Amino acid sequence: MRWIVPAFIVAIALAAVVPAAVAEEFPSHAVRIIVPYAAGGPSDTGARLVVDGLSRELGKPVVIENRGGGGGLNGTEAFLAGELDGHTMLLGGIAPLTIIPWSKKVSYVAERDFVPIGTVWRSAQTLVVRPTLGVKTMAEFIAYAKANPAKVTIGSAGIGTVSHLGSELLQREAGIKLVHVPFRSTSESMPMLIGGQIDGLFGDAASVAPQVRAGKVIAIGVAAPQRSPALPDTPTIGEAGYPTVEAEGWHGLVVSSKTPPENVKRLRDALSAVQNDPGYQARLRQQGATAGQFGPEALARLIHTDSEKWGAIIKAANIKMD
Structure with a gap:
């Protein structure tokens, strides 16, 4: 006996398959x-x-x-x-x-x-300092901080931010003691650095680059394995002898x-x-x-x-x- 499958049954079967697909x-x-x-x-x-x-x-x-x-x-x-x-x-x-x-x-x-x-x-955190601090390299900064323990003030974008933790990491690895000054953002701390109220800050390389190029601050170290495309002429902190100081x-x-x-x-x-x-x-x-x-x-x-x-x-x- 031949079975003839009604068209509507075929349609129902296909309708059940198509949504699944x-x-x-x-x-x-x-x-x-x-x-x-x-x-x-x-x-x-x-x-x-x-x-x-x-x-x-x-x-x-x-x-x-x-x-x-x-x-x-x-x-x-x-x-x-x-x-x-x-x-x-x-x-x-x-x-x-x-x-x-x-x-x-x-x-x-x-x-x-x-x-x-x-x-x-x-994007790497970058250590920048005020020009009047008198240091232009990471080695000079470390020497200055060791000669002035707990006197060098470093700004960040806030407690627990990577900019803050980067400075803590640098202190541990370089054996120095800095004074942390938290702000709410790098855009808030940068005017304080330019005005000389703080000695330096850690900030995102792309964010600090315009002030570096304008000569208002000096970039002395990039906390990354490679130099930043935002600051290609600034050495990494690793190049200064501290390769474990990476904060991106x-x-x-x-x-x-x-x-x-x-x-x-x-x-x-x-x-x-x-x-x-x-x-x-x-x-x-x-x-x-x-x-x-x-x-x-x-x-x-x-x-x-x-x-x-x-x-x-x-x-x-x-x-x-x-």
Whole structure:
């Protein structure tokens, strides 16, 4: 006996299959990047430099949502309360992923709850001093600080920021004692340095570069493995004999560890394609920054090593953050 399958049954069967196939497509709608800081800063710039390329590679719009507050903590924790399938990425930063958890109770463990996609911004902290201090090199600064213990004042962007921790690291490695003067930002501390109210400060290389070029301050050391594209003539602190003094602000895209592996791979492949574009690399250099080593493994190492390094500094210096 021949069975004739009615057309409507075939249609129903196909209808059941097609949505399943569509559901497997990723991304199926716009992708968000939560930037846990206000618009206009380095983190926001780093994210916006990859947006157009990611949209092209993923075939869907990629939009940025700024959620500032709490030094990046508010937006980071809000991300974990949202969709965790990869349609929302987080711009993970050095502070909420490696510094804040050492002094505040947070709802996550960075290496457990986040999966790295890739680094999009790295910019070294740079030690700059007032011209009237009378030092022009890191060696001269160290000698001056040793001759004047607990008298040299160093500004930062706030207690527990990477600019503060960089100065603590330098003190430990060079055997000197400085006086920390916290401000709310480098833009707030820089006028105090130019005016001679403080002796020096650690600040983001791209942020301090205009004042260095104008001759208002002297850059004496970049706290990174390589010289900064923002200050190519300024030696690294490692070149002065302190290779372990590295303090870089960085940001990278991460997703939840609950994201399906195939979606993680799709996002990683898309970011890789964007970052291998010479145009993207040129735009990043124009900002005085780099992305360091490309790929998720490099970001995973950053999260792990910086967490251990800054955790040790915070404990040793008994740093308390509000």
